[in-house]
Amino acid sequence: MxxxxxxxxxxxxxxxxxxxxxxxxxxxxxxxxxxxxxxxYTVIAVRNLSTSPTVLKVAEVLNLPVLRVNGSAIPYVTYMDDLSTLNEFYSKAPEGAVPPSGEAVSDQVLSRLIVNSLIKDIARENQLTVTEEDIQKLKDEIFAQYASEAEVEVELQEQYGWDMATYIEKIIKPLVTEQKVSEAFEAGEINVGDEVYQLTDEVRASHILFRTDEEGVDLDDVKKNAEEVLARAKSGEDFASLATEFGSDATKEVGGDLGWFGQGMMVPEFEGPAFSTPVGQVNDQLVETQFGYHIIKVTDKRSVRNFGEYLDNRINDAKIEILIDKVHDPLEEYRRLQALNNTTQENSAQDVIVEEVVE
Structure with missing residues (x-):
């Protein structure tokens, strides 16, 4: 039992x-x-460009990409974050300014993400690294026009909703990396195989800016002051000292030095005199731009390999995959123009061959 x-x-x-x-x-x-x-659900939501915080969080955990550049994934979250930031920036544009279309803003964001990815590839291939000293140096140059770093942090928060760490990661590091890659390429330190690149002219110049784009400025007084300082610069006074004393932009902290720049990098009114003034001389006249009156001194000139052309080739050779149908391909027009240019060159080459045969 x-x-x-x-x-x-x-x-x-x-x-x-x-x-x-x-x-x-x-x-x-x-x-x-x-x-x-x-x-x-998250994948479907991402394909529909959802901005839901929950969707973005899951997409971040899953590391869902918006595109791939040579196999490297660009996260959807990064794209949406940058898109939101840029839209917020344009929403604060002065009254009357026409903001770009949603597609144009998206193209700007994706183009920069693509270029940043390619430049990181080049830096890695050539063992170029960004140090804390590099970051601090660029920070000092950019922040020189502010009273303190705290003031910068306030503006970053108001304009973009960023803290300093985000600004360094999204802006400073990519800028430093691009600068290092560009300098290495121009110096011939990057192996390009049998490719031959055109030389492009660059100028190194310093300037003293007398601003006229601020409210309450007496234009006659500003011009008179600028003319007096121009006379002193032409007479041989130390230009860097004058720039430090009278300059009104960030370059005053470095004696007015603008560094190296090529054609198309400055406004036309400034570029012309900068390229035409002989090395070591101060331009005879005040140069007026939308920012104010400039006194320009050219300190050096050189011809270097065209980094823009090299970057164009890297873009052309890259495997770029847009992974979301509703996201416009930012390189669509670029590719069309490149194809048109290639066709034109091929036709020109054929015409030359025909002429030689006929002759």
Whole structure:
């Protein structure tokens, strides 16, 4: 009798264990299904360009990409974050200014993400690294026009919703990397194989800016002051000292030095005199631009390999995959123009061959 009771109890326990196993298995299946549903929902939401915080968080965890550049994924979250920031920036444009279309803003964001990815590739290939000293140096140059770093942080928060760490990661580091890659290329330190690149002219100049684009400025007084300082600069006074004393932009902290720049990098009114003034001389006249009056001194000139042409080639050779149908390809027009240019060159080459045969 006792044995029968124990046997019955044992069977009951086994039945309970089986029930619990099926129950737990059922829970596990439900959890998996919920997870699968969450992933599928997130993927669909991403394809529809969702900005939901929940979707963005899951997309970040899953590392869902918006595009790939040579196999390197550009996260959807990064794209949407930059897109939101740029839209916010344009929303604060002065009254009357026409903001770019949504497609144009998206193109700007993606183009910069593509270029940044390619430049990181070039830096890695050539073992070019960004140091803390590099970052600090550029920060000092950019922040020189502010009273303190705290003032910069306030403006970053108001304009972009960024803290300093975000600004360094999104702006400073990519700028430093691009600068290093560009300098290495121009110096011939980057191997380009058999490719031959055109030389482009660059100028190194310093300037002293007398601003006229601020409210309440007496234009006659500003011009008179600028003319007096121009006379002193032409007479041989130390230009860097004059720039430090009278300059009104960030370059005053470095004696007015603008560094090296090529054609198309400055406004036309400034570029012309900068390229035409001989090395070591101060331009004879004040140069007026939308920012104010400039006194320009050219300190050096050189011809270097065209980095823009090299970057164009890297873009042409890159495998760039837009992974979301609703995202416009920012390089669509670029590729069309490149194809048109290539066709024109091929036709010109054929014409030359025909002429030679006829002759």
């Amino acid at each position: 006792e044995e029968q009771k124990e046997e019955a109890l044992s069977k009951t326990n086994k039945n309970e264990q089986v029930k619990w196993k099926f129950f737990l298995m059922g829970i596990a299946v439900i959890v998996v299904l919920i997870g699968i549903f969450g992933v599928v």
